[in-house]
Amino acid sequence: MLTTAASTETVIEAKDLSVGYGGRAVLTGINFTVASGEVFVIGGGSGCGKSTLMKAMITLLPPVSGTLRITGHDLVTGGDEAVQQVRRSIGVMYQGGALFGGLTVLENVRLGMEEQGLFTWTEMNSLALSLLAMVDLDEHCNKMPSALSGGMQKRAAVARAMALSPQIVFLDEPSAGLDPISSAGFDQMVVRLARSTGRTFVVVTHELPSIFTIADRMVVLGGAQKTQLAIGSPKELLESGPPDVRRFLARQPEDETSQGAAS
Amino acid sequence: MSPDVQSTAGSTVIALEGELDDVRVREVWEDVVGRARAAGTGSVVVDASKLNEVSGTGLLLLAEIRRTVVWAGGRIEMRGLTADQASLVERAVGHKPPVPREQESQFISDVGETAFRVLDELADTVRFIGEAAIDLAYAIRRPRSLRWRDLLRVMGQSGIDSMPVTCMLSGIVGFIIAYQMMPALDRYGAADQTPTIMGFAIIRELGPLITAIILAGRSGSAFAAEIGTMKVTEEVNALTTMGLNPERFLVTPRVLAVAITTPLLSVFASFAGVLGGWLPMIARDMSLELYLQNVRNSIDQVDFLQGVFKAFVFAVVIGGIGCRSGLKTQVGPGAVGASTTRAVVAGIVAIIVLDGVLVGLFHALGI
Numbered sequence: 324m325l326t327t328a329a330s331t332e333t334v335i336e337a338k339d340l341s342v343g344y345g346g347r348a349v350l351t352g353i354n355f356t357v358a359s360g361e362v363f364v365i366g367g368g369s370g371c372g373k374s375t376l377m378k379a380m381i382t383l384l385p386p387v388s389g390t391l392r393i394t395g396h397d398l399v400t401g402g403d404e405a406v407q408q409v410r411r412s413i414g415v416m417y418q419g420g421a422l423f424g425g426l427t428v429l430e431n432v433r434l435g436m437e438e439q440g441l442f443t444w445t446e447m448n449s450l451a452l453s454l455l456a457m458v459d460l461d462e463h464c465n466k467m468p469s470a471l472s473g474g475m476q477k478r479a480a481v482a483r484a485m486a487l488s489p490q491i492v493f494l495d496e497p498s499a500g501l502d503p504i505s506s507a508g509f510d511q512m513v514v515r516l517a518r519s520t521g522r523t524f525v526v527v528t529h530e531l532p533s534i535f536t537i538a539d540r541m542v543v544l545g546g547a548q549k550t551q552l553a554i555g556s557p558k559e560l561l562e563s564g565p566p567d568v569r570r571f572l573a574r575q576p577e578d579e580t581s582q583g584a585a586s
Numbered sequence: 587m588s589p590d591v592q593s594t595a596g597s598t599v600i601a602l603e604g605e606l607d608d609v610r611v612r613e614v615w616e617d618v619v620g621r622a623r624a625a626g627t628g629s630v631v632v633d634a635s636k637l638n639e640v641s642g643t644g645l646l647l648l649a650e651i652r653r654t655v656v657w658a659g660g661r662i663e664m665r666g667l668t669a670d671q672a673s674l675v676e677r678a679v680g681h682k683p684p685v686p687r688e689q690e691s692q693f694i695s696d697v698g699e700t701a702f703r704v705l706d707e708l709a710d711t712v713r714f715i716g717e718a719a720i721d722l723a724y725a726i727r728r729p730r731s732l733r734w735r736d737l738l739r740v741m742g743q744s745g746i747d748s749m750p751v752t753c754m755l756s757g758i759v760g761f762i763i764a765y766q767m768m769p770a771l772d773r774y775g776a777a778d779q780t781p782t783i784m785g786f787a788i789i790r791e792l793g794p795l796i797t798a799i800i801l802a803g804r805s806g807s808a809f810a811a812e813i814g815t816m817k818v819t820e821e822v823n824a825l826t827t828m829g830l831n832p833e834r835f836l837v838t839p840r841v842l843a844v845a846i847t848t849p850l851l852s853v854f855a856s857f858a859g860v861l862g863g864w865l866p867m868i869a870r871d872m873s874l875e876l877y878l879q880n881v882r883n884s885i886d887q888v889d890f891l892q893g894v895f896k897a898f899v900f901a902v903v904i905g906g907i908g909c910r911s912g913l914k915t916q917v918g919p920g921a922v923g924a925s926t927t928r929a930v931v932a933g934i935v936a937i938i939v940l941d942g943v944l945v946g947l948f949h950a951l952g953i
Contacts, residue, residue: 381827410829421820425736435828487828 332359334491334523335380340389340399342372342379348387349375352550355542359490362517362524362537364557367544368571373527374495376544380525381415381493382406394490414484415493419500420476422468422483428455429464432483439487454482458512474505478512485516491523492516498530510536531574543568596628600651603636606644615647622654630655635666645671649678711932715906721838722845722902736839744805745847752800752851753858759796760788760862768866777870781880784863789885793856794893795941798900801848802933806908809840810929813912814922822913832913841905848901849894856893888953896944903940904933 335357343349350372357363365373378384379391382398391398394412396405422431432451436442442450455461458478460471468476477497484492494513498506510533517524517537528534534541538557545552545567553560553568561572570577600618604610622630632651634640640648648664652675655662664672725732764780771777813836816822825832864877911929915921 383823383826407829410827413827415824415827417820417824419819421824423816423821423824425739435830438828438830483824 333357334359334394335363335525336390336392338390340379340391341387342375342384342391343387344375344384346387348549350544350549350551353389353542354551355554357491357523357525357540359523360517360521361539362513362526364534364538364541365525365527365544366529366534366538366541366571367552368529368546371544371546372549373529373544377493377495377525377527381413382409411487412490413493414487414489414491416477416480416484416495416497418496420468420473420480422476422479424468427465427467428460428471428479431468431479432486435483435487451482451486454485455479457485457516458482472505474501474509477501477509481512481516485520485522489522491525494524494526494528496528497526498528498533503532506530506533507536513537531572534572543571597631598622598625598628599631599633601633601636605638606634606640606647608641608643611641611643611647615650618647619650619654622651623658625655625658625660627659629661629663631663631665633665637666640667640671645674646678648675652676653678711907711910711936714910715903717833718837718841718906718909719902721834722842725834725838725842731834732842733835733839737843740805740840740843741847743808744801744844745851748800748804748847748851749854751804752797752855755800756788756793756796756855756859757862759792760784760859761865762862763787763792764863765866768870778872778880780863780867781872781877782884784860785881785884786889788859788863789856789893790889791893791941793859794852794897794900795937796859797848797852797855797897798904798937799934801844801851801901802904802908802930802937805840805844806904806911806929806933807926809905809908810911810915810925811922813909814915814925817913817915818917818922836913837906837909840909841902844901844905845898849897852893852897892948892953896941899940899944900937903936907933907936 333356335355337353337355340353341348341351342353353376355363365376367373375384379386379398380393386399389399393409396408398405398409401408422428423434426434429448429451432454433447436447436450452461452464455464458481460475460479460482463471463475463479468479471479481492481494484494497509497513501509513524513526514537516522524537526533526537534557540554540556541560542554543552543560543564544550553564555564557572560568562569564572598621600621602614602618630651632648634648637644648667648671652662652664664675667675764784767783768777768780771779771783813822816836822832822836825835860878860881864872864874867877908929911925911932915925
């Protein structure tokens, strides 16, 4: 189930992409590529459109215009066929975990495999257990999601996202609602999974410690500018990115005096 | 103690003394702000150097003075404030808030928009129930595709758990109808016809209808709340991105479950209603055997099947409406509650309207 391919194949390509709701763009001029095996972070302040961009990438929101190619399928021109293909090649961890409350942790992980119908019952159970072991939850496999802590639910959701051997795993705000220690533990787990499985991880977050721990490269979005501000590794951007981006990464609010002058 | 104000041509000096606490601010507010306004485009100096203490409200007064003067196009100078106080007061001069535009009366366009929205909703609901019926047929052809555990759980909740309340209500309604009808029938000396009427009223109409109303209140609302919560917690999105069709996954087992249990429940409800109708007859010395025999003679198999068929149709409609309300849940704290309410109200309205349509249809078909 696990592959350790370290090729530099492009798995995500956004070109002149606009995303938004009801045909009205919230973000325009998005351009980036993500290589296979990378941990790529989509960052930026609150309300900058991170989640909107991610929703477009995980097929929940049709892009407005441009090109958005995920594993070779263009979501702008490809229609329903492309959407189905993309869904087969991605796994998503939602912000709150979004585990199915009526199923145990193991059943949550197994569900996608059951519907896929490729494996026997025994195979599915041992695959699901192995996935849970990768996120240190194998001993909790028979608990209901409500019996787990927030951090555990998120880890279980990562295991579920990886269940159908996706090429790309999307993580939505993994640090939200976690204490600093759990959050750091989660970051280490992401790095470990990315290195050991060779999967591509796309992570939406604004947590700076997370960004510096996990990101190979990142794109920073600007809410006011409604477009991307910069792309590169967090370290590069902190040292030589545009002023707005450096301020974001250095955790500096907008200058008090410049705000006063603007009024 | 009023503030010391000196006005010369084009220049006003407002000197504040003592303590600017909440009580004092209220006393001087109108006076001071009025004078600042009167200064127009001239210059205003606020001297706060003799103030001992400035409360939070006091700073708001200073901010109001500053805002009044700046908006009027005048110049202002604040003396005697600490740097922190001054910077806080300076922040108060933002931009003039936009004046809300007068809402024009849009009665006619509102009526039109509402009408179109209701029609759209109706068309969408019919389409949804149609799709649910197609999914149902698919699930029956391919039973492996069904979520059996969900199916059995919902069957338990909507069938066995609903049994006591449905039978009790139906029995009481049967009792009331028989009791109220007997004096009217007595006038024509036809009180012994009560079983005939009970047979028709309960088995053809009220048994299925009462069952459906309980179903809307118990299961329709539960479907909307369950699926609505799953929508809010992104579980529906999770199904979608896993490549599983939320309609087939969530709607089919629920609608199928109520489609199986409701006709059965309706049979029990009808029996309870008929039994309830016997209670007033005890006073007339009618034995249960005779009463049931009369009821039995008044109806035939077609009447019975008509009731069962109605219950089946009501179940699919209520189940469909409940699930659709859940899937249409918006975001926000009241969203699930709104969906639940919509499921119950729309469900009850739909079945009563549909009952009218079915009565007309059966009549036209001569059944």
